[in-house]
Amino acid sequence: xxxxxxxxxxxxxxxxxxxxxxxxxxxxxxxxxxxxxxxxxxxxxxxxxxxxxxxxxxxxxxxxxxxxxxxxxxxxxxxxxxxxxxxxxxxxxxxxxxxxxxxxxxxxxxxxxxxxxxxxxxxxxxxxxxxxxxxxxxxxxxxxxxx
Numbered sequence: 001x002x003x004x005x006x007x008x009x010x011x012x013x014x015x016x017x018x019x020x021x022x023x024x025x026x027x028x029x030x031x032x033x034x035x036x037x038x039x040x041x042x043x044x045x046x047x048x049x050x051x052x053x054x055x056x057x058x059x060x061x062x063x064x065x066x067x068x069x070x071x072x073x074x075x076x077x078x079x080x081x082x083x084x085x086x087x088x089x090x091x092x093x094x095x096x097x098x099x100x101x102x103x104x105x106x107x108x109x110x111x112x113x114x115x116x117x118x119x120x121x122x123x124x125x126x127x128x129x130x131x132x133x134x135x136x137x138x139x140x141x142x143x144x145x146x147x
Contacts, residue, residue, distance in 0.1 A: 060083050121138065
């Protein structure tokens with residue numbers, strides 16, 4: 001079953017069980033996927049669905065930071081619940097140790113040259129795909145290049 005099919009199924013369950021936050025989150029997620037499908041004028045691959053879900057997740061996390069700074073605890077709590085719902089549709093993330101090992105191998109192959117950071121980042125992101133947060137990857141790459 002595709003991710004979109006799973007979302008449809010879970011949407012019906014959330015509707016039956018009257019889970020307001022989960023229902024609204026799934027509707028928004030479905031909307032993002034549908035818009036991308038319309039834009040592409042074709043069905044989405046699983047990798048494309050994951051990219052769209054990751055993009056939506058990033059927006060939610062950015063919103064959490066904004067609301068934290070504004071002191072809106074109720075909105076932060078709601079967004080954190082939405083984040084948990086969205087994360088269930090993504091493949092499991094790499095552990096910090098696994099990610100660090102992958103990055104160390106790539107840095108070793110390029111050499112510890114800060115001028116090659118862009119190339120290193122591109123190679124790491126190609127290898128880890130949606131299983132790691134780009135910000136975390138950048139932090140680790142910078143740490144390794146500065147050491």
